[in-house]
Amino acid sequence: MGYLFKVPPFHAPARDLPMSQMLQIHDQLREMILSLDLGPGERLTERWLESRFEGSRTPIRAALVRLEGEELVRRDGRNWIVAPIDLGELEALAEFRIPLETTAVRLACARASEADIAGVEEMLDACQSGAPREEWHRVGTDFHVEIARLSGNPFIVKAIAGAMTRLSRARWLEVWTEPSREQAWREHRRILGFIKAKDPDSAAREAADHITDTRDRLLRSLNEDRRGLRARGFAVIGLR
Amino acid sequence: MGYLFKVPPFHAPARDLPMSQMLQIHDQLREMILSLDLGPGERLTERWLESRFEGSRTPIRAALVRLEGEELVRRDGRNWIVAPIDLGELEALAEFRIPLETTAVRLACARASEADIAGVEEMLDACQSGAPREEWHRVGTDFHVEIARLSGNPFIVKAIAGAMTRLSRARWLEVWTEPSREQAWREHRRILGFIKAKDPDSAAREAADHITDTRDRLLRSLNEDRRGLRARGFAVIGLR
DNA sequence: CGGTCTTTCTTGGGATACCGAAATGGGATA
DNA sequence: TATCCCATTTCGGTATCCCAAGAAAGACCG
Numbered sequence: 001m002g003y004l005f006k007v008p009p010f011h012a013p014a015r016d017l018p019m020s021q022m023l024q025i026h027d028q029l030r031e032m033i034l035s036l037d038l039g040p041g042e043r044l045t046e047r048w049l050e051s052r053f054e055g056s057r058t059p060i061r062a063a064l065v066r067l068e069g070e071e072l073v074r075r076d077g078r079n080w081i082v083a084p085i086d087l088g089e090l091e092a093l094a095e096f097r098i099p100l101e102t103t104a105v106r107l108a109c110a111r112a113s114e115a116d117i118a119g120v121e122e123m124l125d126a127c128q129s130g131a132p133r134e135e136w137h138r139v140g141t142d143f144h145v146e147i148a149r150l151s152g153n154p155f156i157v158k159a160i161a162g163a164m165t166r167l168s169r170a171r172w173l174e175v176w177t178e179p180s181r182e183q184a185w186r187e188h189r190r191i192l193g194f195i196k197a198k199d200p201d202s203a204a205r206e207a208a209d210h211i212t213d214t215r216d217r218l219l220r221s222l223n224e225d226r227r228g229l230r231a232r233g234f235a236v237i238g239l240r
Numbered sequence: 241m242g243y244l245f246k247v248p249p250f251h252a253p254a255r256d257l258p259m260s261q262m263l264q265i266h267d268q269l270r271e272m273i274l275s276l277d278l279g280p281g282e283r284l285t286e287r288w289l290e291s292r293f294e295g296s297r298t299p300i301r302a303a304l305v306r307l308e309g310e311e312l313v314r315r316d317g318r319n320w321i322v323a324p325i326d327l328g329e330l331e332a333l334a335e336f337r338i339p340l341e342t343t344a345v346r347l348a349c350a351r352a353s354e355a356d357i358a359g360v361e362e363m364l365d366a367c368q369s370g371a372p373r374e375e376w377h378r379v380g381t382d383f384h385v386e387i388a389r390l391s392g393n394p395f396i397v398k399a400i401a402g403a404m405t406r407l408s409r410a411r412w413l414e415v416w417t418e419p420s421r422e423q424a425w426r427e428h429r430r431i432l433g434f435i436k437a438k439d440p441d442s443a444a445r446e447a448a449d450h451i452t453d454t455r456d457r458l459l460r461s462l463n464e465d466r467r468g469l470r471a472r473g474f475a476v477i478g479l480r
Numbered sequence: 481c482g483g484t485c486t487t488t489c490t491t492g493g494g495a496t497a498c499c500g501a502a503a504t505g506g507g508a509t510a
Numbered sequence: 511t512a513t514c515c516c517a518t519t520t521c522g523g524t525a526t527c528c529c530a531a532g533a534a535a536g537a538c539c540g
Contacts, residue, residue: 069309096395099339155336296495
């Protein structure tokens with residue numbers, strides 16, 4: 001905070017949670033990064049964050065260290081920057097997701113309760129054609145995490161959640177057409193349908209195809225719009 | 241540091257790397273945790289760490305936040321504790337590793353160069369029967385990470401490295417017999433052999449079997465020695 | 481006018497001051 | 511003696527302060 005005209009040491013009025021300020025700042029900053037509110041590659045100074053979040057450097061640095069662990073923020077020399085988007089990761093990410101998600105749906109077939117499955121169905125239902133883009137984006141991410149959750153394996157859940165986070169910003173850059181949205185929606189439905197029907201092989205095949213399709217759609221869209229991306233000034237690297 | 245008889249503000253003599261103290265503390269603390277130098281569940285006070293590492297709370301807190309991200313340290317209310325060992329994770333961990341490592345060895349068959357494979361072979365060779373226990377422990381972990389590296393997929397590498405870290409402490413608790421050591425060694429050899437021979441199916445089968453075997457060996461040993469574990473006072477939970 | 485040296489400013493890394501809450505530890509009391 | 515209460519300490523959370531290094535901005539010289 002400012003060093004002049006400063007009100008004498010004012011200590012926070014004791015929130016109920018530990019490190020509450022740090023957690024708040026972490027969440028907000030995370031959201032700003034994932035929503036592209038802060039551009040990939042953008043420099044973050046602790047002092048700017050201080051004024052932006054009206055907290056002192058201590059909780060801000062803690063939040064930055066934490067975000068560094070999530071690879072949403074990175075060091076550039078001794079500076080902090082928002083992690084750039086590396087579109088070269090997209091293939092590796094799909095390659096990583098396929099074995100995990102096929103395993104997840106297989107396990108889900110064996111373990112998921114009717115109620116759990118119904119919960120995911122509801123989530124899909126809640127996002128109809130007219131829904132705003134944010135909604136589609138969120139559900140498109142959460143679906144995969146929720147499916148992973150049906151597997152009952154926390155390591156799979158965490159890995160998938162991490163992968164979807166890494167994918168999130170690239171997905172914002174995609175130019176979404178109505179047909180592609182529709183296709184994704186149908187594929188999600190189909191995967192869930194096979195889980196409900198306890199058909200692990202079909203579910204796994206469908207999941208793998210979906211990941212591949214999505215990757216291709218994304219890469220195609222980004223390649224076509226490459227000029228647009230640069231124009232928007234994003235530090236986007238790695239697209240071959 | 242102490243509040244009495246304190247030498248006036250002494251500022252660190254400028255290391256070359258940014259946040260060097262934090263990184264040093266992080267590494268040392270990490271090592272102490274993984275080697276069971278600090279018992280699972282043990283309370284860590286920032287002030288104790290201060291004197292232990294002769295640094296101030298700032299870098300120590302950064303190291304703790306970072307370790308929290310690796311789940312080696314955790315909050316308990318507003319205290320810090322060394323993450324307990326949860327032996328209930330062992331099954332889920334194996335379930336997680338199998339699809340990833342089978343994928344890794346398949347990819348390795350397609351992508352690994354002779355030189356890379358030779359590097360891993362050397363690592364195995366360097367650890368002969370007479371080697372100290374630490375050596376076996378390290379190689380037993382690193383082998384899997386190095387195999388993952390042969391896949392060329394950084395996400396797989398990171399996931400496997402994380403899984404092996406999570407497994408590391410449980411492996412220290414295992415009572416290692418000469419035959420089991422031998423078996424693990426043979427299995428590692430075999431996996432690498434199939435990769436060298438570009439036989440993905442056999443490599444994948446072998447890798448999956450190895451993970452299963454290792455899990456069973458570990459669970460059996462821990463079950464038999466459960467009394468011993470408690471006697472040693474470890475905060476070990478989750479063994480059914 | 482361009483290049484270079486110097487001064488200044490800014491930033492991150494680290495140390496410490498201070499607060500409130502929780503833990504601790506005696507004694508006093510029933 | 512068991513229990514409760516309050517003084518004291520300890521601890522984590524936060525704010526601020528100090529330092530060194532490097533970047534930016536001038537100042538100076540050829």
